[in-house]
Amino acid sequence: AQSVSQHNHHVILSEAASLELGCNYSYGGTVNLFWYVQYPGQHLQLLLKYFSGDPLVKGIKGFEAEFIKSKFSFNLRKPSVQWSDTAEYFCAARWGGSYIPTFGRGTSLIVHP
Amino acid sequence: IAGITQAPTSQILAAGRRMTLRCTQDMRHNAMYWYRQDLGLGLRLIHYSNTAGTTGKGEVPDGYSVSRANTDDFPLTLASAVPSQTSVYFCASSDSNSVSEQFFGPGTRLTVL
Numbered sequence: 163a164q165s166v167s168q169h170n171h172h173v174i175l176s177e178a179a180s181l182e183l184g185c186n187y188s189y190g191g192t193v194n195l196f197w198y199v200q201y202p203g204q205h206l207q208l209l210l211k212y213f214s215g216d217p218l219v220k221g222i223k224g225f226e227a228e229f230i231k232s233k234f235s236f237n238l239r240k241p242s243v244q245w246s247d248t249a250e251y252f253c254a255a256r257w258g259g260s261y262i263p264t265f266g267r268g269t270s271l272i273v274h275p
Numbered sequence: 276i277a278g279i280t281q282a283p284t285s286q287i288l289a290a291g292r293r294m295t296l297r298c299t300q301d302m303r304h305n306a307m308y309w310y311r312q313d314l315g316l317g318l319r320l321i322h323y324s325n326t327a328g329t330t331g332k333g334e335v336p337d338g339y340s341v342s343r344a345n346t347d348d349f350p351l352t353l354a355s356a357v358p359s360q361t362s363v364y365f366c367a368s369s370d371s372n373s374v375s376e377q378f379f380g381p382g383t384r385l386t387v388l
Contacts, residue, residue: 171315192373194373194374196376198377198379204381205365205379205380205381205382206318206365206367206377206379207379208376208377211374211376213373213374252317252318256373256374257373258373259372259373260373261306261325261369261370261371261372261373261375262306262308262320262323262333263377265317265318266317267315267316267317268317268318
């Protein structure tokens with residue numbers, strides 16, 4: 163079965179630190195990739211997505227992610243985090259023509275002011 | 276209505292009782308989904324539907340049923356609730372293609388005693 167792995171379950175940073183959250187997906191042909199964010203007490207919302215073209219994708223709130231096909235990775239980055247980035251982050255993938263995504267287990271990010 | 280609404284917001288339920296969680300979207304999306312979110316387990320797909328009149332089983336369908344009588348509504352029913360169904364339930368919708376992101380509802384927090 164195809165899978166998505168997020169290796170960092172909990173990340174704690176100070177404000178202004180740089181962030182990189184790992185996401186790896188299993189092989190399955192053409193893949194579309196997503197990062198979602200869930201702020202405390204809220205629902206998931208899209209940060210960014212990749213489906214073709216430039217492998218460096220820029221999203222909202224200064225986040226970006228890089229699709230590295232050879233490494234089956236789609237890591238999320240932000241050069242300088244803020245306290246308001248405290249949230250749960252989910253990576254998701256869709257393979258081939260399927261519309262049903264597979265989610266990783268999520269990474270909890272806490273940013274100390 | 277804007278986006279996806281879910282009802283109730285929260286519910287405490289006695290074991291053995293029947294419960295229906297409601298979900299309505301106004302974006303005319305073909306696909307709809309039900310997830311449960313549990314600490315450490317991320318999002319797990321319960322059931323999905325890619326168009327009115329059709330439904331499918333996700334990763335954790337046991338104890339749950341769904342119906343899709345029309346495009347907008349996708350209720351989730353627990354026929355006889357058990358404590359292990361205590362969770363936060365999210366409804367989502369999307370276009371039924373591989374590049375469209377999902378839009379999530381605000382969630383229902385269900386406690387089964």
